[in-house]
Amino acid sequence: MEDVLTENPPPSRFFQEDLNNFTPPSPPIPTPFLVFPTTAADLNLPLRPSLLIVAISSPALHLFHTAASKTLVGTLILPETSFAGNSVLPSPKDKSCNLYSLDGNNQTLLVSVQCPVAADRCHAVAKILISDQIVPDRVLILDSVQNRNFRGKLSRDEALVFKLETTSERKSKSVLKDLSLEYLPSASVVDGLGAALLAKCEIRNIKAVLCVAWPEFGAGVVELIKSRVLPALDLGLSFFKADGDDYVGLRQDKDPFDSDLYS
Template sequence: MFIAFTPSRAFLQEEEDAAAPSASGNLRPAVCVWNKRLIHQLFGQRPACDVLVVATCPTSCALLQSLPGKTLLGAVLAPAVSLAGNSLAAAAGDPAPGDRVCCVYALGQPSKQQQQQQGEQQAEGAAAAAAGGGGVLLVCCQYPVVRERAAAWARSVLGQVSYGHAVFLGAMPAEQFRGQGDASQEEMVFSLLTRAARQQQPSTHPAPAPLLPTGTVVGGLPAALLSHCQYPVVRERAAAWARSVLGQVSYGHAVFLGAMPAEQFRGQGDASQEEMVFSLLTRAARQQQPSTHPAPAPLLPTGTVVGGLPAALLSHCQVRGQSAELLVLVEMVAEGRPALLEALAAALAAALTGRGAAAAAGALAGGAGLAAARRALGLSGGQGGTDVYA
């Protein structure tokens, strides 16, 4: 968890007033320009890969540009980034280090020269075979993306590509580092992983670099890219997302399923030792709660704060007088992960039964559904597979 201390609002008021006229421009998305013929030939509808690698600093861009066997797929154009002054090589897909461009490559796909030599049919067959294995896509961003535009850039680019795992390469100034060591005397490389990456990390393949020390703050484009993967609906957009989705559906009662980190929990118990699932209900849900069916889980203890999309969904229903409840599980270390999944399933089944959806509750009671959920989380059986939290 990263904590930043903000000065008083009086100190920042002049800066905010000065930034107001340009604020809307920071939301303008980046534009991905693709070679449509090549995209269709290699992938079909849209670019797809097993691993997406995005370079955001000169060192990482130089590293990716040096890789042989790249096929240029397109480029990313960003607002307020001028192409003036770029070399002619930038348009050919092999830009100079100083060019302000962002190129997207497929690694290991047939080059145009190979396609011409092999003929159209052979080239398409080789491309289909290569695309079938997933492969790797490279994004080399050689222009700076200011912090205010980073989130919009990340949404635009990552939303254009289907990928199984993403690797972001970035840099940070030494004065922001809060760990042991001296960057002037040694090479220092660290890693940060999303929760999904930690869950899927094979035990035979540890993290490629030590975890970033606690207290170190990463900002700008690398942080925006990682945040996009960790939280597909960021806190600032959660309310708009809730309005858009819930406004399209007519419902009598809504059940939202969410999770919260253990450090935000303010009640009794230890999330590493027991399964902890709690509920929050809107006023309308409490009034309509059948006396024969109590709440499916204990009420969330006072002082515990739930944020993000789950809170936005529940708030949307609360202010409109709609019946809704939130089932939130407290996540920590993984010894109880399979049991936590079962506890959530039991609470959801109770909520559905209490609202007259017995058939759906019965589907949760079957062992096949839980077994499929365990497999999706990488858990073998009821005891295997654990999450590793740094």
């Protein structure tokens, strides 16, 4: 007599992908969109900045949060992101994506990406930021590189910044060429919103540079961006305290992939 407890079960009549046919599909997520204040008529849309800065990494966000002169121009709304719990005044702990003018005449714009962007939404967000409403001459993206995506050994005691650039940027004489940074080593990987933005700029033939910093958190990276990247742009920006004790302990999370296995 066969043992029903140990006998292999009969094969299913359905393939695994067929089982999903009985589950109703999830409703599509609405497309991200830009919201401008009621004085949008004064913005002369589309905005045509000479430089668009997109701050994604934690050090870059913290640094530009302390910029003395910036004016809120608009907000990028991601329908999947809840804004509950955000403070009335801009805070680096808010989940938001705001558009600022750094010079008062919208020639230098800053996008402060303070909310997580899922991998499958990065291209949709990039399409909105580099769109018919925002047509930049140059783009500077400030992101970070993770240890598991870097070919080689990275030390948490040493702050580093590397760059990638579009073809039009490499052939031009843009001021972004003055960034005396090494290129990201071959076989290293950049993903997420920074990569999507650089790809969008490449497609639209826009001069763009993607700067990726290491480590992902820390006051040393703030100072490195402040001393190596921003002076080449000659923006004349002034900052409040940005590299003191208020940031030393901020989000000093240990990367779970930070081991010799991923070096």
